[in-house]
Every structure is written in C-alpha cells, then in structure tokens.
Amino acid sequence: MTKMQDDRKIVRVDLDTRSYDILIGNDLLGHAGGEILARLNCKKVAIVTDRNVGALYLDALVESLQTDGIETYTITLDPGEKTKSFDNLIAVVDGVLEARVERSDAVIALGGGVIGDLAGFAAGIVRRGVHFIQIPTSLLAQVDSSVGGKTGINAPHGKNLVGVFHQPDLVLADTSVLDTLSDREFAAGYAEVVKYGLIDQPDFFHWLEKNRTEIFSGRTARAEAIAKSCEAKAAVVAADERETGRRALLNLGHTFGHALEKATEYDSARLVHGEGVAIGMVLAHEFSARMNLASPDDAKRVAHHLKEAGLPTTMGDIDGTLPPPNILMDAIGQDKKVKGGKLTFILTRGIGEAFIADDVPPSEVLAFLTEKHPQ
Amino acid sequence: MTKMQDDRKIVRVDLDTRSYDILIGNDLLGHAGGEILARLNCKKVAIVTDRNVGALYLDALVESLQTDGIETYTITLDPGEKTKSFDNLIAVVDGVLEARVERSDAVIALGGGVIGDLAGFAAGIVRRGVHFIQIPTSLLAQVDSSVGGKTGINAPHGKNLVGVFHQPDLVLADTSVLDTLSDREFAAGYAEVVKYGLIDQPDFFHWLEKNRTEIFSGRTARAEAIAKSCEAKAAVVAADERETGRRALLNLGHTFGHALEKATEYDSARLVHGEGVAIGMVLAHEFSARMNLASPDDAKRVAHHLKEAGLPTTMGDIDGTLPPPNILMDAIGQDKKVKGGKLTFILTRGIGEAFIADDVPPSEVLAFLTEKHPQ
Ligand SMILES: NC(=O)c1ccc[n+]([C@@H]2O[C@H](COP(=O)([O-])OP(=O)(O)OC[C@H]3O[C@@H](n4cnc5c(N)ncnc54)[C@H](O)[C@@H]3O)[C@@H](O)[C@H]2O)c1
Ligand SMILES: NC(=O)c1ccc[n+]([C@@H]2O[C@H](COP(=O)([O-])OP(=O)(O)OC[C@H]3O[C@@H](n4cnc5c(N)ncnc54)[C@H](O)[C@@H]3O)[C@@H](O)[C@H]2O)c1
Ligand SMILES: [Zn+2]
Numbered sequence A, B: 001m002t003k004m005q006d007d008r009k010i011v012r013v014d015l016d017t018r019s020y021d022i023l024i025g026n027d028l029l030g031h032a033g034g035e036i037l038a039r040l041n042c043k044k045v046a047i048v049t050d051r052n053v054g055a056l057y058l059d060a061l062v063e064s065l066q067t068d069g070i071e072t073y074t075i076t077l078d079p080g081e082k083t084k085s086f087d088n089l090i091a092v093v094d095g096v097l098e099a100r101v102e103r104s105d106a107v108i109a110l111g112g113g114v115i116g117d118l119a120g121f122a123a124g125i126v127r128r129g130v131h132f133i134q135i136p137t138s139l140l141a142q143v144d145s146s147v148g149g150k151t152g153i154n155a156p157h158g159k160n161l162v163g164v165f166h167q168p169d170l171v172l173a174d175t176s177v178l179d180t181l182s183d184r185e186f187a188a189g190y191a192e193v194v195k196y197g198l199i200d201q202p203d204f205f206h207w208l209e210k211n212r213t214e215i216f217s218g219r220t221a222r223a224e225a226i227a228k229s230c231e232a233k234a235a236v237v238a239a240d241e242r243e244t245g246r247r248a249l250l251n252l253g254h255t256f257g258h259a260l261e262k263a264t265e266y267d268s269a270r271l272v273h274g275e276g277v278a279i280g281m282v283l284a285h286e287f288s289a290r291m292n293l294a295s296p297d298d299a300k301r302v303a304h305h306l307k308e309a310g311l312p313t314t315m316g317d318i319d320g321t322l323p324p325p326n327i328l329m330d331a332i333g334q335d336k337k338v339k340g341g342k343l344t345f346i347l348t349r350g351i352g353e354a355f356i357a358d359d360v361p362p363s364e365v366l367a368f369l370t371e372k373h374p375q
C-alpha cells in the first residue's frame, strides 16, 4: 500500500468514492497548493490552526497556497484539549461562513489532533459538508487522528461524544514539522504508534522495541514508523469506516484513557491524550491478565517499553489527586462503547492479539480500578 | 411505491442499507411503540418536541412507548423558526447525553419541520450518530422535511447553513394530528405539496387545482396528497441522496424564499417557511418568464392557485418593510446554491418543467428584484 515517490511515501485510504491519499514527506508544507489543486478544484480555503502551530508554520502554508492562486482565510485558536468545545465549533463555523467557503472549497486543519478533530467537524457540518484537508503537525495527528474521518468535540459528559464521520480529501504529513514538537508531545504520539503493534502486529511491536531511540532521534526510522502506522489505520478504516465492528480495536487503551482525561479535566499540564492512552493500554493488558485472558508478563513488557519512551504507565504517574474509582467508573459508563448495560472493552490475549469484548461486567472493572487506584 | 395496509399507506424510501418506511395513517401516534420495536432494538428514546405540539400529543406518545417497554426522556423547546439555533442544538445534545441514549437507542422528533431539523441534527452528531425517528405533526413536515435526511439549523449568515445528512429509521405521519394545525400553517405546508407538481408532475398540479378544497377540509384527498408528495420526495432522494444533482430541484422557490425569511428575521408573525416558498415559487416562474424561458401565463396560474389556498404570492403581501433589493441579493449569495460566483437557481420552462440553471447572472436577479420590490 505504501508507495515511494522521490523521497515521499504515499498511503492510500480505500473508501470507494471517498478514497484519499496520505502523503508523508519532509517538504509538503511548501507544496500544499499544488497537491491540493491536483485533487480539488477549489478557489478558497479556510485554514484552522492553533497559536503554537500558527506562529511556526502558517506563513509558509499561506504562501504556498497563494502562490498557486488559492485564496486563504485564517482562524487561529488557543492550543489545548479544551479547544474541542461547542464554543470553538461555533467560532469556526462562523469563520468558514464568513469567508464564504462554498461546497467546492475546503477547510484545512493545520495542527495536532485537537485542531484536526474540531476543523473536521466544522467542515462536516457547514453547508452539510465542504471539502476537508488535514495537515497534521503532531506525531499523534500524523499517525492517528488525521486518518479515518472521525471528527468531534468533547461534551461535559465525556470525550468526543459529539461529532460526525467526515473523511478528508487529502492528508499531508510533513515530517519536518515534528522537529519543533516537544519531547512530551512526541512521546504522547508514540503511544498511538505502539498501539498498532499491540492490536494485531506483534512484529511491528518488536521492531519498535529495537528502533525506539532511532525513531525519537532520526528521520528515516521515524518516517517508516509513521507510514507503517498510517497503513495500519487505513486498513482498519477501509474495512469498517463507521466503527460497527473491527474499527473499535483502535480504541485499545482508550476507555480507561478517556476516563483519566476526564478525571484530570482535560488539563494538559496533568495529562495529554497520548499519555492517557499509554496508561490505558497498560491497564487494558493488566485487566486482561486479571481476567485470565493474557499473561501478566505481556502487561509488564508493554509498560516497560512505554516507560522507556518517557510515557506514564500507571495512574500514580499522574500529578495531583484523582477522583475515586466510582467516579472513574461513571466516566467509563458515559464513554461511547456501551451496549445495553454491559461494557464494551478492547481486551487482549497477548501482544498483538487484541479483541473486542462486549460483555465486560462493570463490577469487575470497578474492583480492578479500586485495586490500581493510587490514593 | 405506495402500499395500502388496512387504512394506512406505506411509502418506502430506497437508500440501500439506510432504506426506511414512511407510514401515513390516522392513529399512528397510538402505535408508535410497536412500529419502532418492529424496526429497532431500542430500549430508550429521547423525545424532542415544542410546547405547542407537546401540550397536545406528548402524553399519548409517551404512553404508547412506555406500554411497549421503551424508556422515555423528553426535551421541550419553544416553538418557531428561531429554535433552529446552535443554543438549542447544544441543549438537545446535552439532554440526549444526559438521558444516556446509546448508539442503539433513538431520538424522536415530535413536531413540525423546526423540531425535525433540529432533533435530526442532534441525532446525527451525538456519538457520531444515533437512531432517529420522525413523527411529523405539521403538513409541511409530513410532506417534506421529515423525508430525506436533511437536518440542520440556521446561522446568522442564512437558513440551514449548518447541518448533516442523517436519514431517519422510520417516519410516522399521523394525519389526524393535522386537525389541530392552524389554517395558516396548513396552507404553508400546502405550498410544498404544490411544489412537487410544479417540479415535474403537471398532472398532479392539475389534480391539486381540482381538489384543493377537499384537501383542506377532508381526510381522504388529504391523505392522498400527502402520500403522493412523500412518493415524489422519496423518488428524488433515492436518486440523489446528497444533492449532487437532481435533488436540487426540490429547492424550487427556496432561494428567493430563504432570502425573504432572512429579510423578515425568521419572524413567523411576518412569514413562515412555506409562505416564503409560495412567494419564491411565483418569483421563480416570473423570473423564468422574464428570461424568456417560460410563458408569463404559467406564473399567473401558479400565483392564482396559491392565492386561492390562502398563501401570499408577492413580496408586497409581507407585513412591514423589506430590506432593499441589494440586501436581498446578498442573502441570495450566501444561500447554499452558489457555484463559483454564478448563481444556481431552479428555473422552469413551464408548469411541471423545472430545471437546474447554474449560470444565472446576479445582475439579472438584482434587476428583477428591484422591479418586484414593493417599497
Ligand atoms: N479523530 C481521531 O480519529 C482521533 C484519534 C486520536 C486522537 N484524537 C484526538 O486528538 C487529540 C490529541 O491530538 P494531539 O496530541 O495532536 O494534541 P494537540 O492538537 O493539542 O497538539 C499537542 C500540542 O502540540 C502543539 N503542536 C502541534 N504540532 C506542533 C509542532 N509541529 N510544533 C510545535 N508544537 C506543535 C499544539 O499546539 C499542542 O499544544 C485529542 O483531542 C484526541 O481525542 C482523534
Ligand atoms: N429538512 C428538510 O428537508 C426541510 C424541508 C422543508 C422545510 N424544512 C424546514 O422546516 C421548517 C418549517 O417546518 P414547519 O412549517 O413544520 O414549522 P414548525 O415546526 O415551526 O411548525 C409550525 C407551527 O405549527 C405548530 N404545530 C406543528 N404541528 C402542530 C399540530 N399538529 N397541531 C398544532 N400545532 C402544530 C408548531 O408548534 C409551530 O408553531 C423550516 O425550518 C424549514 O427550513 C426542512
Ligand atoms: Zn487516541
């Protein structure tokens, strides 16, 4: 599925009439205009970004687009998970309408997963859908959130509870922009890379164990890890676009992770998404061991690898006090993966052997959380 | 496509895996629980309604659902077009989440097109889509808005500019509830019935000319007109679900109509949607005549029929002052049907011969509006 073109990799997401390319390379920002016009007949774009990313890369993007004759309009938001709110959705929708972006035009997300999820949701609802282009700038966004068409915002009841499926028309993953990403955010994105290995690719997990330092420092192994992750995600999405089945595997670590994000009030000083996922994946492996589904050694091996990558792996690693287990349980109940009272969890039989369990008794989860709770 | 079952008519909307039934009959409210359970395995519903409709029909619906073991949760909103706002969308989304409606459960719209559009939008975005059932209670909603999956709210920039396509799983059009509808709202709905004749069914228009009084007073002709309208809409929707082509014909009269609704600030004391459509359809026929596409006699005949039905047919029929032609033009430019500067309008070659014109010069429209403007 991966093709090389000069120094670029191309991963195709096969979704019938909504198929699209993910380009991975190190000077895509400078070629954005041409790549867009090769695919869309669009005259105008509304670029959504956050202050951090905007300060670094907005000018280069705008220049590339304007050189190719595309009119631009920019909407800059605060960075951080709290930006994924109804208030900001309204602001973006308003900006896109104000720019008179038509159905043949596009919204561009320039930023991490927060900007991608929010801008994609806006693109999906303005005029009941305008074109959408992802220019992911965080590792997490390049390997995960920019691919697959899930968009959304958070609600007081939980993460990502409101949104639509709206596939992008193009994803431009410029690997050179990752150089300005903080170590902490890089590690957080790496958690999602590890996830693909843990779901169903034990060999990839082994390769990551061997190449971790190279991925964190150098570009070749890094680009390879990104392409491999995009391929893994693209395959799952192509098989199950709307998450009626297999796609739920991508939620490995996320039910626990989302509960922890909620428990820390989406305060990125305490926990960012990828960190929640890292802890969540360890918990999912430990819970699977507790249910006699997997060996406790696998949970230890996963925790070891994530820890070496600089990620938190236990609830105790989170700064400050966590709410009691029953409140965490409540957040889990409000998470999306609920089916008639019983909980749906992604559990595992070992590394690379995740599966969907839709009959997990809440009482077992509560007992487990109580045991693991640090306070 | 219409089948009779006892005293009921069934119109099927063919949309592959998203196909659904429209039931038309006179005691559907009392059988809602059974009809829903025959199609969905849902344990809980969130009912969205407005105060007018809620006072009349909510108890009967809740009773029918609870008798069949479905848990209910109700969200009651103010009546009127202004209810289609982001604020109310947030309130409904919040209520649906509060009720812990899961992906296998449903949102029910009990009301006119306002409630249907708003509740459908909420159902489309909560958890990226939960089931949705339309129980349309106005004539307009029964013949038009409840069928086809277009949902949405208004923006400061114009009508229905924000929304999603989210098909219902079932439409229950209980004709007996129309007895409490005001004459004015009945007439407004009738405008959309006439629209189907004007688009491509001259025979249906002739039948309406003959049966108008019967449709307004009695039940048999009325149910027939409703079923015929649903069939017409279902056929267009099945051919072009996402309005990339033919479906745009359903916008006959709507570009002018929406501009007038905006010009009267969605104040239903001055103008309701169907009235805007009535004036808009006359304007579309007159503009077509002005462009030498159709005979001016057709425009007169359309105006005559709508007027007899109690509908406004000219801008002068609207109470109060209208903004000047250039402001109306601006609203037309912000309407959805714009393509690279030129305007897309539904024009006609005569009664039952509407077509999509995507090259209408804005200058011609402005000149026409200036001529027709009452002030
Ligand atoms: N839609 C999906 O399928 C999906 C999948 C996974 C995660 N997500 C969502 O993604 C979000 C997390 O994404 P994220 O980790 O990218 O968070 P983010 O968007 O908040 O980015 C993290 C931080 O890095 C900064 N940043 C981004 N790129 C940078 C760069 N190149 N240089 C310097 N700073 C940069 C941002 O300003 C921000 O402060 C969560 O909201 C999560 O729910 C969505
Ligand atoms: N989604 C679509 O495809 C589509 C198509 C056409 C129109 N629409 C939308 O539909 C809306 C107009 O719908 P509407 O005309 O039904 O307006 P509405 O929902 O405001 O209803 C009109 C009035 O009638 C009252 N009412 C409804 N049913 C009643 C009953 N049985 N007895 C007594 N009172 C009753 C309501 O409370 C309201 O005051 C507009 O917002 C328009 O944009 C949508
Ligand atoms: Zn994630």
Ligand SMILES: [Zn+2]
Pocket (backbone or CB within 6 Å): B144, B192, B254, B273, B277
């Ligand atoms: Zn209408």
